[in-house]
Amino acid sequence: MTTDKDTTTGTPAAPPAGAPTAPGGAGGAVGAEGADGTGGARAFARRRRRASTARFWRQYRTHRSGLVGLAALLLFALAALAAPLLVGSDVDAVTDAPGSPLERPSAAFPFGTDRFGRDLFGLVIWGGRVSLLVGLLAAVLSVAIGTLIGVTAGHFGGWYATVAMRVTDWFLVMPTLVLAIALATVMSRSLVTVVVAIGVTTWPTTARLVRAQTLAVETRPYIERARALGGGHRHVMSRHVLPNVMPLVLAQTTLIISAAILAEATLAFLGLGDPTVVSWGGLLQDAREAGAVSAGHWWYLVPPGVAIAVVALAFTLCGRAVESVLNPRLGVSR
Secondary structure, three states, X not given: OOOOHHHHHXXXXXXXXXXXXXXXXOOOHHHHHHHHHHHHHXXXXXXXXXXXXXXXXXXXXXXXXXXXXXXXXXXXXXXXXXXXXXXXXXXXXXXXXXXXXXXXXXXXXXXXXXXXXXXXXXXXHHHHHHHHHHHHHHHHHHHHHHHHHHHHHHHHOHHHHHHHHHHHHHHHHOXXXXXXXXXXXXXXXOHHHHHHHHHOOOOHHHHHHHHHHHHHHHOOHHHXXXXXXXXXXXXXXXXXHHHHHHHHHHHHHHHHHXXXXXXXXXXXXXXXXXXXXXXXXXXXXXXXHOOHHHHOOHHHHHHHHHHHHHHHHHHHHHHHHHHHHHOHHHOOOO
């Protein structure tokens, strides 16, 4: 009797047509499917981010105050970016001033001139570059320090959290402006000094808020599952805790920027800023030295002061709107 070849040799018979191929079979089907699955996951993540951004914008634009603040910020930002085109790069030159000292506002000089005859309109536009840049950098530094301390203190706990929170409490009870003035006095007078002086003295509030949010996130079930599956401290903090505290960090950043701009203007007004650059606080300091208050030269004081107030208010309005969108339970009015 003749036996089948596959049975005799022990070679398994070929699968019927249309049957699924075993893992690792010819053609690398599994590898292709894995690559397709990875690409599909990334595309799904991108779609979720776009949908989340669109949903955030739909909710944000229902806040009229937030839209007003955003429009004001865009106007100031565009003016600051286009300053070289609008007013030129030599607007702060003292030796080649276009007008006479302390001229009143006119068609040629909408904001008047300073004590050197420079156009105050151009100085305010150019000073916005420095004030906005310093405010943004100082706010980013402050939020970064506060987020790092808040997340680590809430995650690790123990003696580290106790020491970190006591240091935070010490910074909270100390006057922020006094600490910033002390740092700016000890360090060299530059924009970096101003940024560091503001950043390292305004982080405690962020640290407190982020730590409270971290403690709330750490009690959720998926954190326990991540730890049970072998997730370490770095994995839990970066993949689970930090994404959940980022909305709070974003809202806090927009609120701190206004305080950082006011602090920069205060330090520059006290003569602790960089004397080689033009900023809104520096213009106020120049006006004080020129005796603009006692002499009645109001146009020397009003433009930079109004610019500081409007930008600080705009950032506050945007921060309140962002906070309301990310945490609707706050009930912030629209």
